Amino acid sequence: MRSDTERNRRRLVKAAAFLAGRHGTAVKMADVAERAEVAAATAYRHFGSVEEILAEYRFDVGLRLLTFSQRAESHGITLLDEVSREWVRLVVKHGRAMVHTRSGEGYLARLRSGAHYLTVQADALARPIAEAAEELGLPAPGDEGHFLWNILFDPREIFDLKDTVGLSEAQLSRRLVAAYCGSLRGWTLDGAPEDADR
Template sequence: MRSDTERNRARIIKAASRLAAKHGNAIRMQDVAEKAEVSTATAYRHFGSVDEALAEFRYGVGETLREFSLGRAEHGVALLEVVSKRWIELVMKHGRAMVHTRSDEGYLKRLRAGAQYLTVQADALERPIREAVEETGIADPGDIGLYFWNSLFDPRELFDLHETVGLDPDEIATRLVRALLGTLRGWAPAA
């Protein structure tokens, strides 16, 4: 890609994320183009919709989480906690833009179909979840572990725990990891 094309694409993604953080789903591609200082036609050349631009934004956040996860020396539950805490920090940093990537299809269907913004996050979480369940004696849940992690660590719910309940990111991570492991223990087939 040419540098001006790459620059425009990055500006569109950034504009979409900032507008979504401020205005939720009530934004149009024309709004994004104006904020990015590009024409609406240019914005549409890069993305077919605001949702596509936001999915690309979430992919970038997922890449950050994956790089963090792959570089960690911790193992087991400690690894799952530190990666989950990093996710919460990223959600808090990027604000409400993290809430607006939604679909009519369920998480597992989108993950198994290869939705990039989910697969990069799954890459970040596969080892932490696998090692945590091994350490705690829980049967390997496969991608059901990712499903439950996604449900518990949904950005909207993280904001609720932080803003409404008043928990800090460390406490949220610790409690949700415990809840995840309890859920996976309960989900496992009876011995």
């Protein structure tokens, strides 16, 4: 990709994140183009919508999480705790634009259809979730384990716990990991074969 093309893409992503963090879903492509100091036509050559730009923003954050997860040397619940804590840190660092990368379609439907900004996050969590489940004596939960993690670690809820309840990043991460382990146990046990006929 040419350097000016890559520069324009980066500027558009940064502009969309800035505006979405302040104005939510009311942001228009023309606003993003103006903030990025590019023509609207240039913006549309790179992205089809503001939602697409924000998905790219979320993907970039997911890549950072994936890199962290791949480099982590811990195992089991400790690994899950470290990766989850890093996610909380990334969400807070990258701001409220993370809240606006949502969809009317459910998480599992998007994940199974290959939404790139979710699959990179799922890749980052695959080993931590599988190893935590094993440490808990549970079978690997597959993408339903990702679903449960996503419910608890949704950026909107992270900001709510931080700003409304006043929890520190470390506190909210610890509590969410503990809640996740409990919900994973309940989810897995409820799906046991002897319950299938109920």
